[in-house]
Amino acid sequence: MSRITKNLWIKEVLTLLVLLVFIYGYKSLEPFLKAVVGIDKDSVEWAPLYTLAGEYLRVVILSSLISLLIAIIIASIVHLLQWGSLKDLCLALGSFGTTFPTIAVIALLVPSLGYGFKPVFVGLVLYGVFPILNSAVKGFEQIDPAIIEAGEGMGMNDLQRFLKIELPLAIPTIMAGVKTSVIINIAATTVGAVVGAGGLGMPIVSGIRTNNPVLMLKGAIPVALIALLTNQLFKRLEDGLEWRSL
């Protein structure tokens, strides 16, 4: 039974379905939510929930992709230079960067970039680089030297060795960093509503400010579902990569 459910992706499909039903059918769900919570406050409708969700997902995906690109480029350069102290520096900066609370990074960008999506986006890109960089540097480091030697023995040059051996072997480790980064990004984009970025954080933040639980749920449920779905998909990806590398 458990194998069948695993192969049919039942958990993932169910999460996605609930998410879609909630986002597109929110209008008809609202009275029900109000009845459950027992509070009937009217709230301002800025934009339909699916527009908010679209904005939100766009920011998360775009910023994650850009951070991935930047981190991979930096990590590759660091790896190709083979310079131990630079590697240490990168790892240390990576772990220092994550002690900064995300909201602080976003808030500090507000004076120069203004309120809205811009500081959130730039903050996410900056912040998202650290976990990926960390895992990428570690991933390149962990490769068995014997494999690299074998590649050299086959007459590969440095670039071939990097593209054909080191990069593919480091991908599972890099993906772990990407997962952390995306999960952090999802959380940070939600918080970004504090500086006026829209998205699904907006109902939550205004729900907190006006003490309106229904409004909070309007944002909190889809955000939680998106986060869970992302986690499940990354797990699938990890399983796939593991299987491939065996």
Next chain:
Amino acid sequence: MKTFKKIEAAHYLASVLLLIGLFHKQFIVVRPNRIENGYDIDLMNAIKGDSLLMALLLLMIVLISLSYRLYYSKKINKLMLMFMYLGIFGMCFFLNGKIASSVLVSVGASGRASLGIGAWSIIASVILLMWQFTNGQGYYKLWILIGSVSIVLGLYSLEWLIDISLVRELSQKSDRIVGEIVRHMQLTFAAVISGMCLSLIMSYGAYRNPRIERMVAGIASFAQVVPTLSLLGLLMIPLVYLSTQYPLLRQLGISGIGFFPAYIVLTLYTLLPIINNTLAGFNSIPEHVIEAATGMGMSHRQVLWRIQLPMAFPSIFIGFRIALVQTVGNCTLAGLVGGGGIGTILFLGLAQSAPDLVLVASLLIVLIAVIFEVILSSIEMTVNQKLRGDLYYE
């Protein structure tokens, strides 16, 4: 290329930062008052005509180059090098404070002097040098941290830094800020301690029974994956329900907003790092050690208290450290739901569009996180050295 790589990467970066600091056109930003836009002054213009400051700057640069020389010399005297770095650090802050005072003379009492890109570059460069020095040097990290914090506190109490806008913001609201720091610590420790108790019980259960392990892993990863803000929203419903149904709970302070939801969310967030590390610790104990203990007639409880917990302790402690440092950062969001803490100051700064206030709050959070990190890793080092002598470990 080989000679190029002989020098530490951090030293190249520090030198570049120092050069940026010396020549960037925005060393310090002067504003006629708190809100108005200001103008930039570069370092050379800021110290022009003041021979004391010029001499000090020159001395600082000479000391930095000397420290490079000392760092790479074979006969390295670490204690002397440490004091030298601390001296450079103090000089850097003194210089910034004095420059701020001197540029403020022209704008008057309501003026503000904020540190600009140049000033921050120089500070970052000095901190980077200190980091490179303490890297892998054991307890020097702790001493450098204590030294630099006391230098800044000393300069602050002598009122030499008071003209930097950041410091002025800090001293004007110092009562409130101290209160929020205390609140932040209360919230952090309450969450980490209860998270610790919960996850120790859960991981012991998981260690004994694989079915519990799957459940525990599910709970911990759920708490880690769902964003804090969303979790706060989801928690609000049951909490509001409880507090309206049972007045007793409301009197105890349980409600949808304030300390309690923040405390629960933070506790949930500490579960994953502690459980992961505790389980790793339990699993790393060799089977034959436990067999030997049971063979000696120890009961389950005795095995737990005398063998498993002491042997898993180093790993559990790592989990505790990670959870604590992470919670200090996460606790920022408590400010949004009225839970108090340094986050309140950050969101206040955001609402007033006062970047200095935001900076004060963020720097405080980072500083507290770094202090915990350094202190706990030092404890970890000491304990591990002690344990290695006592325990049978393969």
